[in-house]
Amino acid sequence: MERKNPGTDFRLDWFENIAINTPAAERRAASLSARRSLKKEWQAAWLLNAVRCIDLTTLSGDDTADRVARLCAKARQPVDAGQLAALGGEGLTTGAVCVYPTMVAAAKRALQGTVIPVASVATGFPAGLMPLDLRLAEIRYALDQGADEIDIVISRALVLRAEWAALYDEICEMREACGAARMKAILATGELKTLTNVAKASHVAMQAGADFIKTSTGKEPVNATLPVSLVMLRAIRDYRDRTGFAVGFKPAGGLRTAKDALNWQVLMAEELGRDWLRPDLFRIGASSLLADIERQLSHHVTGRYAAVHRLAAG
């Protein structure tokens, strides 16, 4: 996957005066479903779109090559073929799979013959508490194994100490190590304390050349939330207005229900427009979301068959 965001010089003036009004962001996020209800007949299409944007993930201490192979089989055919045909979604795959660096080779083998990218976490995921040279070496290792995309973690301490230039320099080095591979910067928002920090870290990551900004590792006590996502999406919009570059967004961690998949897509559409709802600009990082989407899709298929039978019966 080719990267798109060349980054910029460090521009503190683009974000130093940002101050996010947390209650206002929370109110806006909380009123999402009241403002936008998706028509039932369109829900299956939105759910299928969510599937093609999923980074199907396994990041467990007991991962094995066999588990990764099963995950990849699911990525190739995420929804029952009969259901997909009934809904007009033939050929659908997930957006990518996401694994630890030592599982990349197994994932590449299992995905041979497809164009499904393999994303690898790196840089000492999830905490990132390793010397920088080791974190950079891990990126190079994952690429050597065949990773197409790299999900880096940022140093939370640099955010908490407001060392923005140091954060920028570190992410630039990671960006360079990633070469042509798409780089997603995990902000670990649940550990950044304030929404203002989330906004500022988003700007720094984009200026340093992140192709995506991602909310969470899935390992923090609080993972993806709608208020955090709202703030990140507005930072993406601001960066696009200043530079012309569209940076992608990846909510991740704790997204488990079809309703989550719909809510996050509606938020994206509201803040950035429907054009952003495609795998090169939107991914959902999730290990267990697909099961609920499948369940909900099967209701849509059943509903459609019931309607056809009613019509046939006359």
Ligand SMILES: O=C[C@H](O)COP(=O)(O)O
């Ligand atoms: O990047 C993806 C996350 O680690 C997935 O988190 P999850 O297991 O809560 O879905």
